[in-house]
Amino acid sequence: MPRMRAFRGFVPNVERVEPGNVICPPYDVIPASLHEQLLNHAPENAVRWILGDDPEAELDANVFRQCGESMRSAVAEGTIVAEERPAIYRYSIRYGNREGGTSLLEGVVAVAEARPWGEGVERHEEIRPYTVARLVDQARLTTIDTGVVQLSCEGLEDVLAEVEAGPEAGELVFESADYRGDVHTLRRIDDPQHVRAIEAALEPLPSAVADGHHRYTTALELSGDDQLIGGGYVLAFIGDLRQDGLHIHPTHRIWNWNPAEGPDQETVAEKIVEVLDDGEGEPWKLVSTSGKEWNLKTLADMNQPTLARRLADVIAEFPELGAPTTPHVEEEARDQLSRSENGILCLLPPVGKEEFWSRTLAQEVFPPKTTFFEPKISTGMVVRYTDEEDV
Template identity: 25%
Template sequence: MASIYPFRAWRYNPSAVRLEDVVTQPYDKISPAMQEGYYQRSPYNLVRIILGLPELFDAEQGENVYSRAARDFKAWRDQAILVQERDPSVFAYSQRFRVPGTDELKERRGFIALGRLHEYADQVVFRHEQTLSKPKSDRLKLLKATRAHFGQIFMLYSDPAGSVEKILYDDAGPADAEVTDEYGVLHRVWRVSDPAVIRLLTSTMGDKKLIIADGHHRYETALSYSKEHAPPVPARVEHNANSLPQPAYPEAAVMMTFVNMDSEGLVILPTHRVVHSLRGFDPAAFAHAAEQFFAVEKLPDSPAAAHVDWLRQQPGISFVAVTSLGAFLLRSKPDAAATALADLPENQRQLDLSHLHTIILDKLLGLDAEKVREQTNLRYLRDAAEAVDQVQRGEADVTFLTNPVTMDQLREIAFAGSVMPQKSTDFFPKLLSGLTIYALE
């Protein structure tokens, strides 16, 4: 099952930089405006490594964003901008936040450690989404250049009794690092280097199976890189009663944040679909065609938030479709949907997003799986108001407001070895990059 290891993390030196000036959101959540803002905050902001700006004379071979990332990473270590922990440690990691769109306050608790990389066939690590080749190629180039992991893979494990949190948090004192991000989330980190605590933690995690919440592309990149560097003869790691576990070789593990999927602090937000640039899209014809599979009801003119609230209250599978003619509630007709989804596994037929992708996007709008993968006519937005505004501004043909996937649905799909449509889950908040760094050498 899951193998967890402490590590000697590289961390930003608080006497050299302010943490709020140098940490970032995950690389794939950094917009161009955020990227520019991070650049302006500090010459040592991690964005210069994980998502550097291209320059005029960059080339595949020679100077480019990856070579500059490697150069900066080395320089920052040489200059003690980044310093390495003396002892192998794990790091308790807490995030306090307000659930977007509500006044509800929550805290999500987990811990950062190394986790052994497994093939999905081993049935230790499970995915819930497909991956694309382009992001994996980009991350592999960065990994090869820097020989380091700068963000954590977000992993879920099941622990209804909360035993792992009790080990790490019951006697936790003041955090040794904390920062509030641009979304108002308070991130706090505690270093845990007591060997007895680490051994208890690794033992407790030893029977767990893991689901990737965020970081599928980085996980698969790290797994490929690990296989490239595996020694011809598997390395033997000697242990005694007093030693701490360690990976067989540096590339055999990757930095992860582990969060209990049974905790109340876990929040999944919906990701709305915005369809644009369709040739000859006719909203009236679309609404008529949808009636074959859905009960279609015109909604009163209201703000997007009201549509989202209305959607939450609907039993069964439903969406709100917003076109230039207004907002419509689409409620699935079970018999018609069953025929349309006959090729899908039963657990996927119960997903709202399977109905949306297979019936609406593919059958009604002509966006097949390849077009969805390439996002030629599709955008994904967390903000319902912005998604609706894009239709009203004429920048999109139709927006589909959706309900979030539940944790029970995700667990069932992942452990069955199946996958959901892309962008099915939006875990909030994201894990900050730069809190800890795992250097392979």
């Protein structure tokens, strides 16, 4: 696992603000409509620290400078306050899940020392250099760390129980509902001896990034930076992969192309069926804009790459198709397809937890946007500066 360390960050000031009014989703799942909703929800919302205060503005250097200034203003105004001592946090979220019920996710929030992939932490998705370059530039402009990398492991709660750091350990910082009604609970553990015991207990556990590959890679790039002396650490949540409150959903694929410059839909679909339909195994579908559907079944074979990778390899035979869009909800995917003149939708099955863990520990790298973890780890419950030493 990466070296998880206590840090001295900032938390919502419960005497001045309802913490749930500060909390927002991570930046990459906030469309413009939600951005505006969060701005209107509360003047203290952390969306201002990650996307600025104008949903229509282009995310440029000026916006990112303003994001950093906005968080620092929240400190100056007492909306968020500095912790007295470095701490590790027990964190949980009770949230409304996709199936319409309620789930509970539990784990630990600390900072992770970014170390090269394979040295205690594995990745499962491709890293896009241009995204890392953008995030590095953003980090230099904002000098804050608000986004939380999501890590998964096995046996976390057993290990924490051995050092008396179960879900109820520590002092309650807050329990508060956010704009959706999801309830966030943060508990502080800052006794130095207890902190050291937790850090030592966590270090031997292998872990994998569930969400936040590019944020983790950004911290790798900033390690040793003269300006951002805390840039080589990143806020991180770690939770047990096997807990019931963590769900892995599929991310679907839609390819749209000009039929005058590429193959017809039937040719593409028939090639996919020829290569990937085993007649047994996980069921999934192809849907075309013409309304035709194909039902496929593909065996889960650990001797072959993920289905998403095998599908990408088939599509590579048709370069005219280009890159897909990747909706993760079937209804949204079908709606997108209905607004396309010519395209094919692949409704993929989810990657199971066992398959995810086995492939990731074997250092298999999936195509981008293969998995969608629920819930996302929110922004705003605890944040930090990166131009100060806080570990």
